[in-house]
Amino acid sequence: MSDNSEYWKANLRLVLFCLAVWFTVSYLFGIVLVEPLNMFRLGGYKLGFWFAQQGSIYTFVLLIFFYAWRMNLLDRKFNVHEE
């Protein structure tokens, strides 16, 4: 039981980290901080606009695969993986 609760805590830490990134690229870069970021450019894109319509989506994809990869490692480490 104590092993399981360690596993669960490690999972929660990983989830919180990923959600912090998720929040930053979409809500912060794409909405709250969009004006200051728009002062920078990425080719023809204003940077804040780019995050809102392109960058956040790419980050989301990477984030899920990152989470899946780290969780699989965690499953093995705590020996709770499936057969």
Added chain:
Amino acid sequence: MDLQTITYTIVGLTFVLYIAIAVWARAASTGEFYVAGKGVHPVLNGMATAADWMSAASFISMAGLIAFNGYGASVFLMGWTGGYVLLAMLLAPYLRKYGKFTVPEFIGDRFYSRTARVVAIVCLIFASLTYVIGQMKGIGVAFSRFLEMDFDHGLYAGMGIVFFYAVLGGMKGITYTQIAQYCVLIFAYTVPAVFISLSLTGNPLPQLGLGGKMADGSYLLDKLDLIVTDLGFKEYTTAVMGSKLNMFVYTLSLMIGTAGLPHVIARFFTVPSVKGARSSAGWALVFIAALYTVAPAVGAMARLNLSTTIQPAPDVNLVYDERPAWFKNWEKTGLLAFEDKNGDGRIQYVADEQKNEMVKVDRDIMVLANPEIAKLPDWVIALVAAGGLAAALSTAAGLLLAIASSISHDLLKGVFVPNISEKNELLASRITMGCAVLVAGYLGLHPPDFAAGTVAIAFGLAASSLFPALMMGIFSMRMNKAGAIAGMLAGLGVTILYVFQHKGIMFIPGTSFLGGMEENWFFGISPNAFGAVGAVVNFTVAALVARLTAAPPAHIQELVEHIRVPGTSRKAA
């Protein structure tokens, strides 16, 4: 061959393909009807989820909203992709470990209560039905153009096809058909975008073309900003939707709603393992991102082409009698309308209501009209029609299945008639589908918003009711029956009241109560975005009630322990 014949041929061929697959994989037992025997590979499951997910709202409607709202429409782009992050981390693996068929089943078991299960069914039906109304709007637009008739008749034709299609196959038929549909819809969406990006910027990748330069050396987005502000519209790349607070809440509502939609969650019951559930969400998002990163380019380029068609040079406006064929065709559907206010026989399309002569430009026509406006070859135009129908049909079918299974499996078999035979259960689910098509079709004649807006309301309903209950069921040991039920009812109730107060009871025009109230009166948050507020209410009420009532019994706490770990805990055993 003329355009009409080519369109019939391509749409016909894709339909034959889907139906052939549906018949080939006809559902045999009840279990297969719902979840395809749990044997679908994560990549394929991801692709089918993407088709299930990307509906008329994504395919037909979203780029049109982007075209006319610019930056403000980013809420759809972020909202409908970011939800997968929540799904992959907060729900999918655990629900897969639990391993039942439906969302209400999980809620009923976790909260050891039939009442909770029935409340979940009610939430599910409200959300799914609203979603189907949005699809019906999109299907109506596509069929009215394709059959060259008015919107209402296009919608009736669409209803018939959706019904036939959803009743024929179960989930298994649908899984393989949806893989085919994904291929058709992504091809149909990307091909015209590549053509248009090439012709405007010389770059075949729309994602890069949008940030690229045009032939005259100016950046495409800068030029677009210039053109639309000259006509008096808001600057394309900075125009907010409502307010920034509204955009924040809108995005949150769509994200949470994504993770709470029953037909998407049901997909994750079909992967073979917990590990598969995690990566399956990632694959689904890869296939979704393929469309969602192209959509901003489609929207911006459509707006640019539309503006330069109507007004080729400053002070030179298109003569109405010389309007192109696509203009005439869309006028037939009643979704595009011109009124010569100043009597000069030319078309003025400006922001000023008094002077604007494009009195109706339904946003939902933009994607379908886009290849015609850009003068692409006929086969590309036909392909887009086929893709739009694929998107609308696949989602409508998935939703109807979710509604049908919640009635026949959860409500009848689970609560009222436990010993119902498999045959009668299937029959009940088919009757439910028929009724749902009729109701959604009727309400789709006067949808509360454009297809994407209507669908956004459905997400708000799911966000405010199902997502919090599911999440607390997994992440809180202490959450109990009373808390979950009170939370779902409060969240759904608050959201429904706010939406109906603005849009009419069940969206029927003229039935909005408290009619005289100021629009979007709650901090300027639009009803489409209100689900996030409902979710906060849900979490708060649930936490308070759970604190005041008894903790869940020991076996429920064990169940929660059990779903939190992928395999069996070997050391404990």
